[in-house]
Amino acid sequence: MKRALTPGTFDPITSGHLDIITRAAALVDEVVVAVAASQRKKPLFSLEERVELARQSTKHLPNVRVEPFDGLLVDFASRMEATVVVKGLRAITDFEYEFQMTALNYELDREIETIFIMSPPQHMYLSSSIVREIASLGGDVDQFVTPCVSKALQAKFAK
Numbered sequence: 001m002k003r004a005l006t007p008g009t010f011d012p013i014t015s016g017h018l019d020i021i022t023r024a025a026a027l028v029d030e031v032v033v034a035v036a037a038s039q040r041k042k043p044l045f046s047l048e049e050r051v052e053l054a055r056q057s058t059k060h061l062p063n064v065r066v067e068p069f070d071g072l073l074v075d076f077a078s079r080m081e082a083t084v085v086v087k088g089l090r091a092i093t094d095f096e097y098e099f100q101m102t103a104l105n106y107e108l109d110r111e112i113e114t115i116f117i118m119s120p121p122q123h124m125y126l127s128s129s130i131v132r133e134i135a136s137l138g139g140d141v142d143q144f145v146t147p148c149v150s151k152a153l154q155a156k157f158a159k
Helices: 015-025 047-058 073-080 092-108 128-136 147-158
Strands: 001-008 031-034 064-069 086-087 111-118
Touching: 001 015, 001 073, 015 031, 015 047, 015 086, 015 111, 031 047, 031 073, 047 064, 047 147, 064 073, 073 092, 086 092, 092 111, 128 147
Parallel strands: 001 031, 001 086, 031 064, 086 111
Antiparallel strands: none
């Protein structure tokens, strides 16, 4: 069985993330959406909330599951018996960062391969931070996230 990880903070999961996850799911037997704790990023949503939102947003994909993780991605990949990491690329800035991370992961575990999937034009500008900012200013984010995420953002910023 070919198992891939699609790692990220997913704070929150967006349509761009879902595009990459869906396309990855067509390439392998199973995709594990690896939701990173990422406490240094000070996420808006707790790890548990991000995992639940990702689970609700991907429930229509039968070969996708969502798992939280903390620590090194290569260690988590090994525990999950994943041999592939799938990352989305939006712009040159993504490439530079992801290229560096891929090289480091390769040095840590040469058994794990990284595959990049280019975001389609309609998602190239989309990021979780932009969605959070729009939502924090009372803007409509429905076109960028699933209904459950939109509702969760509204609840967070209503306080």
